[in-house]
Amino acid sequence: MAPFQDNYTIKLHDTDAAGILFFANQFRIIHDLYESFLGEIGFGFRECLDRREFFIPIIHAQSDFKKPLMVGDVVTITLNIVNIGQTSFKITYRLVDQSGKLTGTAETVHVTIDPANKAKIDLPDNLRRQLDKWVTTD
Amino acid sequence: MAPFQDNYTIKLHDTDAAGILFFANQFRIIHDLYESFLGEIGFGFRECLDRREFFIPIIHAQSDFKKPLMVGDVVTITLNIVNIGQTSFKITYRLVDQSGKLTGTAETVHVTIDPANKAKIDLPDNLRRQLDKWVTTD
Amino acid sequence: MAPFQDNYTIKLHDTDAAGILFFANQFRIIHDLYESFLGEIGFGFRECLDRREFFIPIIHAQSDFKKPLMVGDVVTITLNIVNIGQTSFKITYRLVDQSGKLTGTAETVHVTIDPANKAKIDLPDNLRRQLDKWVTTD
Amino acid sequence: MAPFQDNYTIKLHDTDAAGILFFANQFRIIHDLYESFLGEIGFGFRECLDRREFFIPIIHAQSDFKKPLMVGDVVTITLNIVNIGQTSFKITYRLVDQSGKLTGTAETVHVTIDPANKAKIDLPDNLRRQLDKWVTTD
Numbered sequence: 105m106a107p108f109q110d111n112y113t114i115k116l117h118d119t120d121a122a123g124i125l126f127f128a129n130q131f132r133i134i135h136d137l138y139e140s141f142l143g144e145i146g147f148g149f150r151e152c153l154d155r156r157e158f159f160i161p162i163i164h165a166q167s168d169f170k171k172p173l174m175v176g177d178v179v180t181i182t183l184n185i186v187n188i189g190q191t192s193f194k195i196t197y198r199l200v201d202q203s204g205k206l207t208g209t210a211e212t213v214h215v216t217i218d219p220a221n222k223a224k225i226d227l228p229d230n231l232r233r234q235l236d237k238w239v240t241t242d
Numbered sequence: 243m244a245p246f247q248d249n250y251t252i253k254l255h256d257t258d259a260a261g262i263l264f265f266a267n268q269f270r271i272i273h274d275l276y277e278s279f280l281g282e283i284g285f286g287f288r289e290c291l292d293r294r295e296f297f298i299p300i301i302h303a304q305s306d307f308k309k310p311l312m313v314g315d316v317v318t319i320t321l322n323i324v325n326i327g328q329t330s331f332k333i334t335y336r337l338v339d340q341s342g343k344l345t346g347t348a349e350t351v352h353v354t355i356d357p358a359n360k361a362k363i364d365l366p367d368n369l370r371r372q373l374d375k376w377v378t379t380d
Numbered sequence: 381m382a383p384f385q386d387n388y389t390i391k392l393h394d395t396d397a398a399g400i401l402f403f404a405n406q407f408r409i410i411h412d413l414y415e416s417f418l419g420e421i422g423f424g425f426r427e428c429l430d431r432r433e434f435f436i437p438i439i440h441a442q443s444d445f446k447k448p449l450m451v452g453d454v455v456t457i458t459l460n461i462v463n464i465g466q467t468s469f470k471i472t473y474r475l476v477d478q479s480g481k482l483t484g485t486a487e488t489v490h491v492t493i494d495p496a497n498k499a500k501i502d503l504p505d506n507l508r509r510q511l512d513k514w515v516t517t518d
Numbered sequence: 519m520a521p522f523q524d525n526y527t528i529k530l531h532d533t534d535a536a537g538i539l540f541f542a543n544q545f546r547i548i549h550d551l552y553e554s555f556l557g558e559i560g561f562g563f564r565e566c567l568d569r570r571e572f573f574i575p576i577i578h579a580q581s582d583f584k585k586p587l588m589v590g591d592v593v594t595i596t597l598n599i600v601n602i603g604q605t606s607f608k609i610t611y612r613l614v615d616q617s618g619k620l621t622g623t624a625e626t627v628h629v630t631i632d633p634a635n636k637a638k639i640d641l642p643d644n645l646r647r648q649l650d651k652w653v654t655t656d
Contacts, residue, residue, distance in 0.1 A: 260425075302445070
């Protein structure tokens, strides 16, 4: 299956007085793509929050910043499911500018928990099946 | 009673590539003072969200921007309760830099609603009593 | 001319623990449309910041919040140029959900200044001509 | 020397509709402490941006999230300089709640560059001397 991706244009509010993307905003931006992805596979946040069957908080996140991004820059962000465990999964992201240059990467690790007691629970089968379809070997 | 106020230092992430405070962040900054104020009068958000007796969403907000603020600038923000109605109240804010110059103002209007059905309800008496103590005539 | 508009999906980070759009984020969201608009008429922020011929800071902003927005809600945001003065212009925004209900409005007032000395200057003719094309009578 | 630290109260806008700190905001919050630290050692962002002798962009950032934080929670954030290289340095952060429980950690790697051509340059001696004073062995 083709990787899940979308374009994003750096907004003025993404930048800071140094003239470039403020680092924390790269995490916000890749999470927007993750939200689209969850919607695509039928697990949008709205339903997840309404049903309260499971939450999938992030327990680890990291980013590398390889090329400064400025307001108006367009990046293509690609999401890859790289690892699915018993109670967690890992996603990687790549940001590539319009000249094809890699500007940054990111990684997030998510665990499934019971919203009531916050205890880890196994990945629901239907979520696992959907994630499985998108596993890519980088 | 002395007006409720606190200092705030403009952070890098508050600014944008034009080198000054991004306008929407002034709203975020004055809301931080409002949160402190609610805590001070015994109606912190945490308790409010836990009890679910009433929510007090903002139905109107406005700001004027009189002097650009840059990273490291310190402003003293003052909060005034200016109007308490049957189901709503209005707050004004003034931001003054360390030379005494007014850099901006803001205003927010809040209504009390029933969290269950979102219908407007009268301001709870104990909240009204606390707000009354802080009414100032600008 | 048809009004300038685009759709926006409320993201998780736009919301707060009360479960709805945090008010200050409505200002950020309408500014994103303004950025697209500036690009459309040939005055993108990137060029504006690079050329340093004029900056157009916001001196006033206001919003009304008529219906709470939740994660996943899609709003159509419409931008109207309503007033063009000697050194300033005013924009209004309307946010309408997918059932056609008005969820909020906003207004921003912009002035043109000389980036070097921050003094007000007349709206550049070419910017005025572009804005003129989009003036609508609400 | 005692580690550099400060308290931070989780704000409503730091949280999302899941009721807890939105992960990307932890990066914003630890950067606020970094800004205070830079000011403390005489290298505040304002001066750095004005002088344009060197910029110190972040090239890597990571966080672990060990305990969800809710609005009103107070965390003590501690900053440690753990590694100073030829052209870079690494900082670690620990967030501890008021019961003494570790809620999260973070790490940022910074490089010094020439603002004009973006090329890596050696850490300026005076910056290195200041950072050296705060190196801690965790």
